[in-house]
Amino acid sequence: xxxxxxxxxxxxxxxxxxxxxxxxxxxxxxxxxxxxxxxxxxxxxxxxxxxxxxxxxxxxxxxxxxxxxxxxxxxxxxxxxxxxxxxxxxxxxxxxxxxxxxxxxxxxxxxxxxxxxxxxxxxxxxxxxxxxxxxxxxxxxxxxxxxxxxxxxxxxxxxxxxxxxxxxxxxxxxxxxxxxxxxxxxxxxxxxxxxxxxxxxxxxxxxxxxxxxxxxxxxxxxxxxxxxxxxxxxxxxxxxxxxxxxxxxxxxxxxxxxxxxxxxxxxxxxxxxxxxxxxxxxxxxxxxxxxxxxxxxxxxxxxxxxxxxxxxxxxxxxxxxxxxxxxxxxxxxxxxxxxxxxxxxxxxxxxxxxxx
Amino acid sequence: xxxxxxxxxxxxxxxxxxxxxxxxxxxxxxxxxxxxxxxxxxxxxxxxxxxxxxxxxxxxxxxxxxxxxxxxxxxxxxxxxxxxxxxxxxxxxxxxxxxxxxxxxxxxxxxxxxxxxxxxxxxxxxxxxxxxxxxxxxxxxxxxxxxxxxxxxxxxxxxxxxxxxxxxxxxxxxxxxxxxxxxxxxxxxxxxxxxxxxxxxxxxxxxxxxxxxxxxxxxxxxxxxxxxxxxxxxxxxxxxxxxxxxxxxxxxxxxxxxxxxxxxxxxxxxxxxxxxxxxxxxxxxxxxxxxxxxxxxxxxxxxxxxxxxxxxxxxxxxxxxxxxxxxxxxxxxxxxxxxxxxxxxxxxxxxxxxxx
Numbered sequence: 001x002x003x004x005x006x007x008x009x010x011x012x013x014x015x016x017x018x019x020x021x022x023x024x025x026x027x028x029x030x031x032x033x034x035x036x037x038x039x040x041x042x043x044x045x046x047x048x049x050x051x052x053x054x055x056x057x058x059x060x061x062x063x064x065x066x067x068x069x070x071x072x073x074x075x076x077x078x079x080x081x082x083x084x085x086x087x088x089x090x091x092x093x094x095x096x097x098x099x100x101x102x103x104x105x106x107x108x109x110x111x112x113x114x115x116x117x118x119x120x121x122x123x124x125x126x127x128x129x130x131x132x133x134x135x136x137x138x139x140x141x142x143x144x145x146x147x148x149x150x151x152x153x154x155x156x157x158x159x160x161x162x163x164x165x166x167x168x169x170x171x172x173x174x175x176x177x178x179x180x181x182x183x184x185x186x187x188x189x190x191x192x193x194x195x196x197x198x199x200x201x202x203x204x205x206x207x208x209x210x211x212x213x214x215x216x217x218x219x220x221x222x223x224x225x226x227x228x229x230x231x232x233x234x235x236x237x238x239x240x241x242x243x244x245x246x247x248x249x250x251x252x253x254x255x256x257x258x259x260x261x262x263x264x265x266x267x268x269x270x271x272x273x274x275x276x277x278x279x280x281x282x283x284x285x286x287x288x289x290x291x292x293x294x295x296x297x298x299x300x301x302x303x304x305x306x307x308x309x310x311x312x313x314x315x316x317x318x319x320x321x322x323x324x325x326x327x328x329x330x331x332x333x334x335x336x337x338x339x340x341x342x343x344x345x346x347x348x349x350x351x352x353x354x355x356x
Numbered sequence: 357x358x359x360x361x362x363x364x365x366x367x368x369x370x371x372x373x374x375x376x377x378x379x380x381x382x383x384x385x386x387x388x389x390x391x392x393x394x395x396x397x398x399x400x401x402x403x404x405x406x407x408x409x410x411x412x413x414x415x416x417x418x419x420x421x422x423x424x425x426x427x428x429x430x431x432x433x434x435x436x437x438x439x440x441x442x443x444x445x446x447x448x449x450x451x452x453x454x455x456x457x458x459x460x461x462x463x464x465x466x467x468x469x470x471x472x473x474x475x476x477x478x479x480x481x482x483x484x485x486x487x488x489x490x491x492x493x494x495x496x497x498x499x500x501x502x503x504x505x506x507x508x509x510x511x512x513x514x515x516x517x518x519x520x521x522x523x524x525x526x527x528x529x530x531x532x533x534x535x536x537x538x539x540x541x542x543x544x545x546x547x548x549x550x551x552x553x554x555x556x557x558x559x560x561x562x563x564x565x566x567x568x569x570x571x572x573x574x575x576x577x578x579x580x581x582x583x584x585x586x587x588x589x590x591x592x593x594x595x596x597x598x599x600x601x602x603x604x605x606x607x608x609x610x611x612x613x614x615x616x617x618x619x620x621x622x623x624x625x626x627x628x629x630x631x632x633x634x635x636x637x638x639x640x641x642x643x644x645x646x647x648x649x650x651x652x653x654x655x656x657x658x659x660x661x662x663x664x665x666x667x668x669x670x671x672x673x674x675x676x677x678x679x680x681x682x683x684x685x686x687x688x689x690x691x692x693x694x695x696x697x698x699x700x701x702x703x704x705x706x707x708x709x710x711x712x
Binding site: 020026173188190289292309 | 370371372374375376378379382528529530531544546645648649652653655658661662665
């Protein structure tokens with residue numbers, strides 16, 4: 001058993017952990033580890049938006065996604081990426097490639113190289129009938145945490161990290177998410193500033209840049225039932241998934257009132273757009289504490305939590321995990337190109353507000 | 357809005373609160389306040405046990421309860437008391453008088469006065485066919501906290517305190533119970549020592565004294581639907597109570613494995629033994645953190661919590677409250693006289709263990 005906070009990220013605490021040193025979790029969980037040389041990761045979410053039911057746009061969207069994936073193969077491309085899709089409530093289908101870099105400088109070189117830069121900056125992106133978006137978040141290693149109910153083939157950011165931990169101490173209680181994040185040793189991680197429209201006009205459907213604020217929080221909470229046997233598949237699809245979906249629909253539709261800027265319950269797909277038996281929720285929150293409040297008090301989430309507690313020790317092939325980060329205002333970039341005005345972080349961004 | 361920790365009990369923290377200074381609870385709750393002159397309270401639980409279905413024993417039990425209540429009227433008697441009953445799973449009915457003193461010296465004088473002392477020490481208590489028990493806990497003011505969803509006629513320990521607070525900050529999140537307790541500012545409140553048989557043999561049904569240990573934790577969590585209108589009565593009796601009962605039954609029957617030494621879901625009664633529309637759970641735990649773990653992860657408690665969150669702002673006459681304490685080994689006294697061996701804290705006490 002070891003702390004979720006890696007040795008080289010430990011520091012004298014000014015804020016205490018929620019539980020005492022003798023706390024023992026009720027079942028084992030693990031986190032991803034990286035060598036001390038890892039200082040900051042880049043998580044890039046690259047999206048394509050097309051009108052639902054429009055076959056031509058759908059095909060074009062898939063081509064665009066393939067183009068984005070092709071650019072990943074260039075020098076300085078990401079160490080790992082996932083493909084997903086989701087339908088939004090404004091009548092659009094969205095596909096996304098989510099990519100992870102372990103070197104912000106490499107990401108910057110990749111993004112600034114002509115083929116990538118020119119494609120995203122091209123006026124064609126405004127006029128080819130599709131919407132496009134980029135959401136880039138670059139948390140430092142002390143600003144994100146992971147949690148896995150398994151030890152092999154870590155997904156998401158775990159795929160670009162170096163190894164898996166021993167069983168960790170900080171899980172199985174409310175507040176453990178915060179306790180796993182190294183920055184929480186000395187910082188409340190409070191939101192500072194406002195989500196704001198930095199450039200463009202969301203209603204005009206042109207090119208819009210949204211500015212994030214300090215300690216904006218992102219959670220990726222994933223499920224993988226590809227290898228699950230009949231029993232676990234039934235457990236997941238009949239017991240966990242409907243409750244999960246209800247909770248995710250609540251956050252998508254009513255999240256604004258409780259600090260959830262955007263919530264996308266996405267399904268993994270292959271390069272042909274076909275669904276794969278993996279999914280995750282991608283939720284942007286104003287702050288970690290607002291995410292905590294929802295997680296620990298909303299009926300749908302508590303129901304998921306109770307089910308997970310019940311089955312955690314008997315899981316075989318069903319893979320449940322999450323990654324959570326907070327991030328500085330300067331380490332976020334959100335750009336929407338010809339997207340509908342409720343897309344992503346545009347919905348809740350204030351026009352005329354200042355990020356800091 | 358003010359802190360649940362009264363001004364004169366504030367001290368520089370070595371342990372942080374779970375939530376930041378800008379936390380705002382989702383609905384109002386209040387705590388009991390006392391003048392700084394209050395240093396320690398005494399909570400005395402005086403019980404009578406009779407075989408279920410034995411009419412004569414039942415009548416004798418009621419007489420004994422009345423006798424105990426009569427002794428409360430003597431000099432130095434308690435400032436407040438409640439009468440309750442509960443059936444245990446060993447085939448016995450139990451009646452209890454729960455009394456509160458604000459002055460440990462007055463309690464000591466009361467207990468040592470001949471009429472009280474002699475009655476409890478009399479050999480007649482061992483041979484009149486009934487069981488008797490005394491469970492006395494005397495927490496200092498920094499070792500207990502209260503929480504009320506209402507502001508008038510505070511029950512339990514609140515009845516001997518001086519007034520009600522303004523709306524308090526520390527509630528509506530897991531960990532707030534601990535955060536309301538002044539001692540938690542600098543102390544993890546960890547259990548130290550073992551629950552042990554100090555004198556006598558529980559199996560022999562004689563006179564048994566159980567020794568508590570440091571930071572043993574007691575919760576009284578109450579419900580009062582006496583004045584509730586039809587709608588709130590239905591809410592309580594049909595939605596809250598069955599779930600509450602399931603949770604309390606779990607703790608009563610399976611609590612030993614998770615650190616719950618004793619759990620009694622009791623109904624208020626009058627001096628004739630007739631039920632009143634008030635109840636509470638009285639739970640003894642090895643420690644506050646074990647109580648926290650159960651409360652925040654057990655399905656039945658989460659269901660109660662969710663229901664309470666949903667209705668909290670619309671409660672009119674339904675009165676929900678709790679009081680929670682931790683207590684030094686030296687400030688506890690548990691005596692069982694001719695009770696069955698699973699009574700109260702006897703069940704989990706180790707023979708030959710040392711309290712410290």
